[in-house]
Amino acid sequence: MEFIKGLFINLRLKDIVDIFIVAMAFYKLFKLIRETRAEQLTKGIIALFVFTKVSDWLQLYTVHWILDKTMTVGILALIIVFQPELRRALEYIGRSNFFTKSFIEIKDESLSQLVEEIVEAVASLSRQKIGALIVIERTTGLSEVIETGTRIDGKVSSDLLINIFIPNTPLHDGAVIVKEDIIKAAGCFLPLTENTSLSKDLGTRHRAALGISEKSDSLSIIVSEETGAISIAENGSLARYLDTKTLRQILMDMYKPKDQKSTFIAKWRRKDGQREK
Template sequence: MTDFLQVMFHYIQTFNISIWDVADIAIVAYVIYRILILVRRSRTAQVAKAILLLLIALALAAWLPLRVVYFVLSNLLTMGALALIVVFQPEIRRFLEQLGSSSLGDMFSREEAPPEVEAAIAQTVQAYASLSKDKVGALMVFERKVSLDDIIKTGTPLNSTVNAELLKNLFWNKAPLHDGAVIVRNGHIVGAGCVLPLSGNINLSKDLGMRHRAGIGMSENSDAVVAIVSEETGSISVAENGMLKRHLAPETLERLLRNELLPQEEVPRAAGKLSSLFKSKKGGKNDGEETHGK
């Protein structure tokens, strides 16, 4: 390792590269990486391809030269920049929220989860196992760092601990609040019957109903973890960061919720994610299936 570092410093000195140049490149690479992750989702990918084609056409027009074409394209891109900010305001906001809640910030502010969170996970899994068996639809949103006050205002505010029997009553198909989502903050139910934003991803599978699309939409617009039970099939799913993990067993649901909602000191996130995604029951139909746009 020492020899490797010496060789690296030798090359840096040879090319007259300072440590600030390395930091400069690293920052730009990180920003580009985050933008590429953002571009992968929904309509952004198609628009990004169109912008790339316009930039290539602009470069060709400047090189040939095609003065009129260059004038039109350059002005189109200038005016289009403002339009893109308006059109992609949700995506830009989400990118900034993810940047602010990245692991870099967590290094300086590690908070312990309230003891109610672990109890809430256990009660949720117990309720979801029963709801899945009876094919009763359910939609729960676990708030993390991004506040969901605006979402809570769309439903009925509550202040209750998470209880399996209460959840089963809230999601009973004749209950007044069964159509909306239950919002959980720090292990407490703070809202029920809440309306969630639908996903803007046009590539989602057609067999996903409104409950799943709302769950994915909520995960696209915040850092929340959304747990879903399908009313048609009874299958359990979890939406996070715009991704949907489907056909989960109750044990896999518990493992995933613990990995995402409890601090790293209690459950190592990297190991937990690997176990929840790749170490479910081998060969079982409830192993969990991750989908994005399919």
């Protein structure tokens, strides 16, 4: 008790700040590795560290020597094994507001028209049960993804979007990339998510939408070919079974200037958490 009391007496403001920064760093790290291969690997590393300390305490010299050398060499192995997760962490830091430019701000008249064109196209595709995947670029550039498809560079319109996804056409089986109010490319290939805990009824479009949302701050709109259900993917999470009114609100909120953004998406997700997978 005296030791604990001494800790609180000698606690300084900079110590509290130090603890807070470390706690936030561990929290962010946990969010990055959650439901990925890194989560299981991290558990293995912790177990190995515990066994090393226990072998030292029990004076199991040979076992301790092997485990200690394994931990030493393991630092280099970690860099190789965790390469995808490290890249993801660096991309996450690079996407922070301190390093990125502001997302495009569109005037109210053009904004309303742009959102209506997208919503009208998605609603039509949903009614006809035509599969679609629309990725809206934000602050993270998607030039590498755009290069995998066919360049269009046409203004966003519902007719153009619908025609792209009509079955048996050259560009229907891929993603459309939208930047600001321009359709940059169609028929693009996206990376699939590494999340292994997804529902089995999710197809390639949903997994691709989640994959690109894990690697960028883009927002993806998915229309299911089987059910016509509308979903969105953002920041590695999926919200399913949206109606057009909800989609319109999300898009309007996304394109608004930063100081006018509401927390509508977060509120909707908390209210309908069962829809997220």
